Amino acid sequence: MTLYEELQARGLLAQLTDEKEIADLINAGKATFYIGFDPTADSLHVGHFMALTLMKRLQQAGNKPIALVGGGTAMIGDPSGRTDMRKMMTVETIDHNVECFKKQMSRFIDFSDNKALIVNNADWLRNLNFLEFMRDIGSQFNVNEMLRARCYVNRMEKGLSFLEFSYMLMQSYDFYRLYKDYGCQMQFGGDDQWSNMLGGIDLIRKKEGKDAYAMTINLLLKHDGTKMGKTAGGAVWLDPDKYKPYDFYQYWRNVDDADVLKFLRMMTFLPLEQIDEMDKWEGSQLNEAKRILAYELTSMVHGEDEAKKAEAGAKAVFMGTGSLDTVPSVELKDEDFNENGAIDIITVLVKSGQCSSRSDARRSITKDHSISVGDKKIDDFTYEIKKEDIPEEGLLVKKGKKNIKKIVRA
């Protein structure tokens, strides 16, 4: 099976400018391609991770990836598929985010010996001269065409600033620069980037008279079409401090039945034959597939040790076997306890992050009846936990079945 066939079989491919040409180039393992990442936060999230796995698959086949970090484009904000304008970020924030991105990427992609490059478009975008750029690059773009681009449809009703409209020019210019400076002839990315990528191809053709190619991968969507990787608290981050490995594991362990196989194909590096075997599983058997999915992804993102710990923690909580060592814990210091050496349950719930406020905690106790400490259901919001009742290995505080924290004495 060729690399191209594998990408296809994994359900990754969305749109391609020239299927045969792209297949030949990447199968031969000689291609240089790039994927852009705009540093809109101080950590990558699962959507980025998808793109990184694609990058890795191509790199393993001998192709050379360029990870383009958008320190310049982040100053504008990509309007593609959005209904509102992005928040403006300061240069300091952007540069900080760029550094965070670089660190996370290099854990996953091999940048040694020039096997992959990481570049920042701030290097060329931030010092552009407006008039020169407009004469040189802006003149190549046709507004009528741009307005027809599907990525702007949402914004046609809500309004689109010129700043954001010009995003396509910036991304096109990136591609052009990478083509000239690194011989990069392909751009890959999420399917929402299609229009921007085509812009770059046109620019290269107009300026250089040469062909370049674009390929998009399917966005990580659930079977109902909603985006994966979003939770109440925000995105599912790859940074272990922003999103605990245990929670990361649980996130994937809890995907819908209808999505497990799809995600296994798209995200993991397990052989397709093995995944096809799992495809035959049904009903509660799928729990095993989810376990594998969660383990594989946690292992890739946080390392095998963390994956094992997360799995052990899950076993302890849901099967009642094994140690509770890896359940996310909350340390209680001496000053957290009152003069009687006790701490009230509401404070604990807020401290652990399981409830967003004292009122929320109170509701969970008196209305939802969803709080339990150890094995005891708590119905009284004045309930206190005595310091000496917290065993050395910690005490489990549960909100519902899945939201579990362990409190320990500092």
Next chain:
RNA sequence: GGGCGGUUUCCCGAGUGGCCAAAGGGGACAGACUGUAAAUCUGCUAGCGAUGCUUUCGGUGGUUCGAAUCCACCACCGCCCA
């Protein structure tokens, strides 16, 4: 630049002087059922020292016993005209 319309709680969206912490829907969270699934049904969704109190309806100031609702100014946005 001119005319008209808009800005509501996580999101959409109702509310045009007291009965408004604000309808309805979505999402999130929780309960039942399950397989740490889905579907379904139910509850819940500003804060707090909690049968009460405090803050919230773009911003500031005003009218009023009382304002999300009325007035003035400001900001931002949309549509139409230029």
